[in-house]
Amino acid sequence: MRSRLSSSFLLLTLLSVHLNGQSPDSLNDVTYPKETTVEQQDTLEDSRVVLQRQIDELKSELELIKANTLENEQKKEDQKFYIYGFMGTQLSTTIYDHPDSSLVVVSLGKTPLSFMQTHLNLYFQFDPFENWNVLSEIRFLYHPTGEKTTYTADQSTVEAYTTNRFNFNGRPITQLLGELTNSEWGAYSAALPVDKQNEVAIKFGGFTPEYDYNNDGTPDLIDVNGDGKPDAVNFMGTGTAVPFGYYPLDSRGLPTTDKSQFVLVKTPVVQSVSLQEQLYSTDFIDKSDALHSNWGGISIERAWTEWAPRDAFNVRIGKFFTPFGIWNVDHSVTVLLTPRVPYLLNYIPRTQVGILVHGTAYLPVVDLKYSLYVANGPNIASAIKDNMNDKCIGGRFNLNFQSRFFNELSIGGSGYYGRQIQKLEYLKVNYSISNDGYSVYQTNTSNPKLDPFTREYIDMKEILFGVDMKIDFKGLTIQGEGLYRKRDYKIYEDDYIQSHFFVNLNPKIPEIWAVYVQPSYKLPFSLRGVKFTPYFRYEYMLRRVESAKVAMLPFPDDGVLEIISGGLNIMQNPFIVYKFNYTYANAWKFPNENFNVYTCAIAVSF
Amino acid sequence: MVLVLSVTTNAQQVCIIVNKNNPVSSLSLNDLRRIYLSMRSNWNYGKKIITTIPPIGTQERNLFIVCVIGFKPEDFITYFDKEKMKGNIVTKPISLNSDLAIQRFIQKNPDAIGIINTSSYDSTSVKVLKINGFLPNEEKYPIRKR
Numbered sequence: 001m002r003s004r005l006s007s008s009f010l011l012l013t014l015l016s017v018h019l020n021g022q023s024p025d026s027l028n029d030v031t032y033p034k035e036t037t038v039e040q041q042d043t044l045e046d047s048r049v050v051l052q053r054q055i056d057e058l059k060s061e062l063e064l065i066k067a068n069t070l071e072n073e074q075k076k077e078d079q080k081f082y083i084y085g086f087m088g089t090q091l092s093t094t095i096y097d098h099p100d101s102s103l104v105v106v107s108l109g110k111t112p113l114s115f116m117q118t119h120l121n122l123y124f125q126f127d128p129f130e131n132w133n134v135l136s137e138i139r140f141l142y143h144p145t146g147e148k149t150t151y152t153a154d155q156s157t158v159e160a161y162t163t164n165r166f167n168f169n170g171r172p173i174t175q176l177l178g179e180l181t182n183s184e185w186g187a188y189s190a191a192l193p194v195d196k197q198n199e200v201a202i203k204f205g206g207f208t209p210e211y212d213y214n215n216d217g218t219p220d221l222i223d224v225n226g227d228g229k230p231d232a233v234n235f236m237g238t239g240t241a242v243p244f245g246y247y248p249l250d251s252r253g254l255p256t257t258d259k260s261q262f263v264l265v266k267t268p269v270v271q272s273v274s275l276q277e278q279l280y281s282t283d284f285i286d287k288s289d290a291l292h293s294n295w296g297g298i299s300i301e302r303a304w305t306e307w308a309p310r311d312a313f314n315v316r317i318g319k320f321f322t323p324f325g326i327w328n329v330d331h332s333v334t335v336l337l338t339p340r341v342p343y344l345l346n347y348i349p350r351t352q353v354g355i356l357v358h359g360t361a362y363l364p365v366v367d368l369k370y371s372l373y374v375a376n377g378p379n380i381a382s383a384i385k386d387n388m389n390d391k392c393i394g395g396r397f398n399l400n401f402q403s404r405f406f407n408e409l410s411i412g413g414s415g416y417y418g419r420q421i422q423k424l425e426y427l428k429v430n431y432s433i434s435n436d437g438y439s440v441y442q443t444n445t446s447n448p449k450l451d452p453f454t455r456e457y458i459d460m461k462e463i464l465f466g467v468d469m470k471i472d473f474k475g476l477t478i479q480g481e482g483l484y485r486k487r488d489y490k491i492y493e494d495d496y497i498q499s500h501f502f503v504n505l506n507p508k509i510p511e512i513w514a515v516y517v518q519p520s521y522k523l524p525f526s527l528r529g530v531k532f533t534p535y536f537r538y539e540y541m542l543r544r545v546e547s548a549k550v551a552m553l554p555f556p557d558d559g560v561l562e563i564i565s566g567g568l569n570i571m572q573n574p575f576i577v578y579k580f581n582y583t584y585a586n587a588w589k590f591p592n593e594n595f596n597v598y599t600c601a602i603a604v605s606f
Numbered sequence: 607m608v609l610v611l612s613v614t615t616n617a618q619q620v621c622i623i624v625n626k627n628n629p630v631s632s633l634s635l636n637d638l639r640r641i642y643l644s645m646r647s648n649w650n651y652g653k654k655i656i657t658t659i660p661p662i663g664t665q666e667r668n669l670f671i672v673c674v675i676g677f678k679p680e681d682f683i684t685y686f687d688k689e690k691m692k693g694n695i696v697t698k699p700i701s702l703n704s705d706l707a708i709q710r711f712i713q714k715n716p717d718a719i720g721i722i723n724t725s726s727y728d729s730t731s732v733k734v735l736k737i738n739g740f741l742p743n744e745e746k747y748p749i750r751k752r
Contacts, residue, residue, distance in 0.1 A: 302693065402640065404673070
């Protein structure tokens, strides 16, 4: 650039001389006369002075042109609103080390070679004033408007929209594809709660809420077929039918077979999805399944406003990634080295909605970073509203050593404490079931008696501790995180549930230890600018399990999970990255239940 | 002309300059690194720091990135892209095309900081910072080709 500018400068100089009536030849004459007198020398000196002045003027003009250009660039830098994002596509398959009839294959499903559009995320950044920043990031889920499905109820076809569901920590659950799964507790929704003697189905967990939009103190009519009567829905092929949402309760508020009193589930604060902690070790594949919702398939990954008056003190309000460890905050498929995220991330609350205070204190050789927050907690319902006054608290401290010899050298520690209550709100109303068992009628329409009450049936306190470190030295990067989680469960009427239901597939897991170490090395050469980084990752998890009631199925108690991954990250440029990954996993003492997952991915940021 | 070219293509040493009214007169190498990696965004007196840097490919820029940041020059841009995608609010240094342009920019912007070739320094418009306590003409000045 500078050479080009200098050439321009020379050209301008010569042009200037020419325009002033002095050809390059005459310039030569002036510069190198054969013989000169004193007068001629004076004239020559005068000419040189004039030329020098012209050169200086042209130089100034040139700098002015450059400065104006730069001012335009500066105006671009002063831009206050930015849109950018990333997207990812994968080709993946899973091969099991066991036959198709095995429990794991049956429960997880086979996963053929599949292309998947894994991400489409957009950022909106707005810097309205000095020291104020606003950032939001949305993720378009696999089907932008949810996946449309149809089902038949009472000879009528009903359209429903399903969209991505979220695990207990609010992480979008992704398509299974052989990923390891785990249901911890809750969701007693197996096809069992049927009392055939009285021909009444009880659906405990997985409630379908009914609403009183008419505000008349009675549930809105479920009348899909338009016959003016509440519809009946055949429940799980049992031959027993009740409308969803109507359940008899006994005096304790638990499901019963007493037909005299039905209850209406009044907008449960937590639907079945939040009762079930299903853990998927991917963060990138969407599954349109499970939670019947019509959200339009857009997930707000984060949305916050920040006041940043000082490096040591910043206040962020809104939805933000939980500052816990390294990977939970790192983001974007082009930034992350591997296509699979470490399994331990499933134990970390992904986001928080609340207030975060963070900052950095600069010490001579180290930056001390801190983050402290108060928020609702990890439950997805908490993004909408909390169901109790207790708030979760957490924080992270990080020492980042400043040295030009290391690209990065940091150690950190994180902590989190939260309490969650799962509860349902009921509204007792006077209903009776018809003799044919297909309809529910309100017995006192003129003066319906309403008896709202709330049942808390799961109360859980959770503590998380984490440590992390990262060294980046001359292309060699070693990153690791460790986590300990302790949960104190209290499940109301646990004995009742166990005695009335056939099997509990959801054991409690009061303690978990998890760690991963990931070394990688950016090769010191590049091919036409393309850089290669092979990597390896070892993950180890140990969990202690309390199975509330385990029957039939060989689900293990305490167990160890080991996952080994290796692959190659190819960065064509900072905006296009290719990834090739192989993962081997051995899970929880299952005999011969090993997974082999092959993945290739392309990640693009824009 | 030859003189101009030789100055712009041989960066043995760069100096760090700020506005003459900037109360800061000295920075540590680590602070300079923090400032240019957008880790530290405010001067001690509270104003936001505006960073400027010579354009990609110039020896002054490369010398600075290697000596101060510790990155390979091409990784310097990647760093900002990565931080942005993580959701961190970072500000890339403004790339200005010549030492004169950088000095003029800093003259106009009291909170700006810049990197120029030491031979281009114009003491009438800007002032040079000490780095780790040393001025560019001192032997222990750290930002120089060795």
